[in-house]
Structures are given as structure tokens and as C-alpha cells.
Amino acid sequence: MVPHLITALTGPINELEARVLESMPAIERWFRLEWMEHTPPFYTSVDLRNAGFKLAPVDTDLFPRGFDHLTEDMLPLAVQAAMAAIEKICPEAKNLLLIPAASTSSFYLEHLSRLVQVFTLAGLNVRLGSLDPALEAPRKLVLPDGGELALEPLVRRRRRLGLAGFDPCTVLLNDDLAQGVPRTLRGLYEQYLLPPLHAGWGVRRMSRHFQSYEEVAKKFAKLLGMDPWLITPMTGSHGRVEAEGGQGLEALQAGADALLAKLRRKHKEYGIADKPYVVLKADDGGRGQGVVTLRDAAELAAPELRAQLFAGGASAREMLVQEGVPTHERINDAVAEPVVCMIDRYVVGGYYRVHAGRRADENLVAPGAAFVPLAFAQSHHLPRRGAKPGASPPNRFYMYGVIGRLAMLAAAYELEATDPDAESYE
């Protein structure tokens, strides 16, 4: 069933939807050719925001969560995509070692259980290994439905990682390595370690990702003959700011000011009545924590805003200034943003992150968020050609799947550019 959506869709998005639909064969071909040159990340989720006047990705997660929100109906699609992914990487694979994040929240365990299910049904022996060096014996993880998973201590041999009696061909990380790369994961040249270590948030930077996204969006916009801004969150400067002494804050304020000026011109160009705003977000990921919204760069001088920026007691942060893209979608009065889930190059489903206590211009990744499987369920991201723009949820979801894949492609560009082991042919 299609969830009850109220989307304030205005001109540009309907135009974009129409353009995307009529260009479907060209778009799919373009992706096929891009994937010949670039390797998609193993699995990805992308948060989107549909502002009515534009549709843009705001976060690309290479250690995705929330796969438990994919409906049962979409499971075969995820399994088939997982089969395709494995076949490319390691067709002779028998064993998959999945390394989860440290979280044991019931949400995360449900996600984990779904991942285990998908890769088991794709024909692999899946076991879970813990990055926690304190774990000395297998630990039972009890799922909300009463099921169980076993989390086992990792066993590092000279060049390989495994568990007691379990030697995997592929190691799949679901921990985002925000704390850096543990020694046990280094130097595994005999196994496939996915995503690669430089995809971890200890190394990865949002600013670098959005630089790649701009490149991808420009190419794509050229194909469709449209302004890339309609699918791109404009990204400004980035840098380190310190709580004590406020080092870096002036530069951040200047960056916000410059970006706001650009956005005002864009809004004027398109006749958008909404006042533009920018967000300050962690350049090194941070799972949505501490996002600050600014309508005027001068607000940054206010002590409350600084307190918000360094909430949680951080002494310094790497921050990025980015265009704030409001979400104009609602599910039963609650603000909603779509999340697109992908395995290999395939969209396998999606869901809405909804938050009743937040406004359209606020970050929804916050306690109190709820999740609604996307209407991908029924006939998924398959477009209905001929339907009136803005009137067909399947067509909107196809468009979401396209923008989600653009962000995934940007991550592929990004990981190539930041690969420390890449050979240079210059």
C-alpha cells in the first residue's frame, strides 16, 4: 500500500519528474555506462529531501542501517541484488563475515537480522564478528521477535580475519569506523573487506562526497538538459572549529554568508518565496548529530548557537556549510524524508523517516524518529509512464531511486579519488 503522502509539489519537481520519466531509457543507459567505469559501493542508503522546488540527497551512508524497514515483499529484490553483488566480488564465496556496529538497540538488531537474512538467502554462511576486543566468547543477541543472533570474537590470523572455525572470503562492515580503523582490520590483503577502510568516517569527508556529487549531478543534468541545482544541495566551505577561543568560527560564518548570498540569487531566479537557509553539519559524518540551521550567518555569533554546535561536549569539530533543503513531504502531519536503500547498483527499497516533533527545515535524524516503509512495496520504484506528473507515487519513487543512485555513483567517484592504494597513472 502507498502510504498517505502529502507533498507540497510545486512546478520544478513536477517538471523534473516528467523529464526523468520521459528520459528513462537514456537514464538507465547512462547508469549502465557509468557502472562500466565505476564500481558501486557494496551497499548504500541515501537520505533525500524533496523541497517541492528541488530534490536533493543530504546524506550518503556507506554503512547503511534501516534495512529492517524494507518490506517482506521487497526481500526477493534485495536477495537477487546481493547475489549479483557477491557474484562479481567473489563467486567462489562460501562464508561471509559481517561486522556490526557496537549498537545493540532493538532497531539495530532488527536491521542486522535482516542483513543476515538477505545474505543467507543469497547462499552464504553468514556469521557475526565483534570489533569489541573485550568479547572473549560468543554472545547471544536476542531479537525483538525472540530470535537470536550470535556475536563472536574476531580471530585475526597473520593475513586473514575470521572467527573460530570460520574463514570468510568477504568481510562486510556495518560499523562506520568513526573511531578510526582498528588494528585487527588492517592489512587484510587476502580477503575482500567491504566497504574499503577509507569509506569509514575516520577518513571520509562529507565535503569530498558532495564535491563528487556535484560532478555527477552536472553530467546527469546535462543529459537531461536541466539546471543541476534542482538535484544538488549547494555546498560551501568547510573547516575545523574550536569551542575554546572560537577558532575557525569566523571562516565558517563567512562561508555561510557567501552561500546564503548565492542561494538568495537562486531563489530569486526561480521565484521561490521561501527564504533560503544553510545548515552546518559535521564534515566527518557524525550520524546527524549537531546539525545547526542558519537563516543569517550573523546568528552564529549567538551563544545559544555555539552551544548547539558543540553540544555533547566536543572541543573541536570539522564542519561543513551546506544549503538547507527543506522537506515538504508529510505523513499524517509528521515531517517525512525518503531514504533509498541499495545493494550493488540496484535500488532494493526504501522508507520514510518521519518525525512528528520536527519542522520541515530540521534534521529528522533524532530521537523520536519513526519509519514507514516506502510504497516501493507494491510495485516499487517502477514508473508508470503516462501518469500526470506529481500524481503517481510510483513515478515519484522512480525519481527518488534515480537521485539515490546518483548519490551512490558520487560515492563511487569519491572512493576512487580517496583510495590510498590507488595506482597513479599520471
Added chain:
Amino acid sequence: MVPHLITALTGPINELEARVLESMPAIERWFRLEWMEHTPPFYTSVDLRNAGFKLAPVDTDLFPRGFDHLTEDMLPLAVQAAMAAIEKICPEAKNLLLIPAASTSSFYLEHLSRLVQVFTLAGLNVRLGSLDPALEAPRKLVLPDGGELALEPLVRRRRRLGLAGFDPCTVLLNDDLAQGVPRTLRGLYEQYLLPPLHAGWGVRRMSRHFQSYEEVAKKFAKLLGMDPWLITPMTGSHGRVEAEGGQGLEALQAGADALLAKLRRKHKEYGIADKPYVVLKADDGGRGQGVVTLRDAAELAAPELRAQLFAGGASAREMLVQEGVPTHERINDAVAEPVVCMIDRYVVGGYYRVHAGRRADENLVAPGAAFVPLAFAQSHHLPRRGAKPGASPPNRFYMYGVIGRLAMLAAAYELEATDPDAESYE
């Protein structure tokens, strides 16, 4: 929803189901490795028969029909598989030329419309070209739901085939070429013609297919440590028989006699109470026409049986003697046999062919057959590990998907062996 099934499942099949389930990772890995060496046919459907004591493919169609019986829920799976197939063959493809069979029955048109839908949603411009040289202008095909398809005259250029103003990268045949290969399809070395011409029934032989199937089934049975007979229809001699003078009939009778003797031993070995029987079927396809059931080879001397063999006025036929595999599945009292549909290496769904007027040991491909989408619909061919053997339809369907894929793999072996353009490395 799972259709209401009554399957007389006895020991061996439950054992097979249990063995298949517990070996799932080994099976999927085995397929992955086989597909590294062998190219799957572009699309395939396989008729299976579940006798309770054995489960075997009885027909492998390389120009499949009945894709209209795949439910809406399974459509995304078919589209994803089609994307994977196209990506491998011709990633730069824009245009797909689909050449349908001559049939304009409403069943066939619905199938055709589903094929067009799948490949359009996979991102191709799909148009239909007719093999009928009498067609001089586009002809409207009106679908049962009121929709329309346009069937256009083929335009043959020197080395390429297309339509007026339409130059495809890939030509997909859905006509089984039983009448031989039309000149317009020969010598197309610049385009992908799928399936290849030697897959047409003017060239292909059932006997050759089942020879490959035996090879595949033996390998697979070895992997699972079981008797390959449990998944193989035993195939006997084949040859040409003539209506006038009865040339070849004696040899056929001797072949049937020899096969019946073997089958009696097998039934004794397994303690199967059912009396074995053989079927005489067209070695060159024949879409199920004129299949004759024999419990005793001497029956072939009866004039009624000969009349049945040459029904339709054929003067000579190429016949194959094969073990008759009864189907012990029923849907609401009607005899049913599962059909598994595949695109590339992926099971994308299936359906039951049911016939209220036929017996368990008869051919169901006959006027009066009806079709019920397979319970693949809900959670598809994904097994439920831990369910009691014989008790879980998803587990049975996973097993059906495995046997369907074995027959598809056999077709891959067969097409390699019969390829007239294959280079010989001897």
C-alpha cells in the same frame, strides 16, 4: 497468497527438500561457479513435474511464454534481472527489437505486453517486429485490457535488422523458429540475436537437451550426495517414425520397452507402488502436441495409438522416448504442474499450469489449461529454513527454483555443444 495445494508428497521428495535446504549455500555457490563457465540463456521457462517420489523438468523453453502469469509483485524482480542481463550483453543498448511468435491469442498478447513492460522498465526502447513478410505497414494489436501494441514490418539492411527509424543493439526472439530460420534473421553479425538461432526448434532437439541435463544433474547430485534419478527424467532412444509404412516404429517400441524395464527396476529399488510409464514426445519441440503415454511398449501396435501419434496429419515425426513423470500436485481437484520463469540466471517467478480435464500422467499443455500464479508472489522462492520438510510452500518453491535452474544450466551446456559457430580447440 499461497494457492491451495494438495501435493501427495511422499518420502523421497521431503528428503530432497531437506537436503536442498540444508545445502543452500553450497548450491548457490555451485551455481555461481557454473555461471562463470557457462552463459545462461537470456530467458527460460521450465515445466516441472513433482511425482512425490521424484521431481524433474520435462520441458525447457528458450522462447518462453506465460510471463503474464507473473504477479505484479514479482515485476520488480523481473526488471532487475532484465537490467542485469542487458548490462552483460550490451550495456550501451538503447533499443530492443522484440520479435514475437505469430500467435495473436489474447493469452499470448498479454504475455507479450508483459515482456514489453519488463524491458521498457529496465530502461530500453522496445518495439515489435513481425516475421510475417506479408506485413507491410504497422499493425495494431489490441490487448485484452484495451491497451495497444504496434507490430511493425522488419527492415533488413545489409548486416543489421531493425524497423523503419529504429536500429536496435539487441534482437530478442520470442518465436521458437519451429518452421526453420527465416532468411531475414541470418547473418546478423553486428547485433546481438537472442536466443541464438540454433536454439530454435528447427535445429534444437529434446534428446540433446536431456543429454546435457543428465550431465548437469549428475554433477549436482554428486554435490548433494544423492541419486540423480530423483531429479532426472530418464531418457531413452529417439528417432524418426513414419506414418506410412510405419518405418521407425519398431525401434521406438524397442526403446520404450528397454526404458520401461529400467524404470521397473528403479521403482522396485525405491519401493514405489505406481506402475512406471513412458511418454513418446516430439524430439523437435512441438509445443506439447502429440505426446503419447505408454505403460507397455506393445500398446504401440494398436492402431488408436498410431493415430494419436500422427494426429494432425503429420506424415513423419522425430520422436523421443522418456520416462513419464506423473504430477501429484492438485489445485482444487485439477491436476497441476509448476512452471518456473527465469531471466538471465535469476528465478523471477512461476506459475501452475492446471488442467481439470487431465489425469496426473497426462500432458497438461492442451486446450483447457488454466494458469495460477505461483506462491512465489508473497515471499517468492525464498526458503524458510527450519520449517518441516514438505510443510512449507516457500521451501518447495525454492526447490522448484533450483531444479528449474538446473534445466536452464543444461540448456546452456546444450547451446554450447550445438553452436555451429563455436571454435574448436581440439
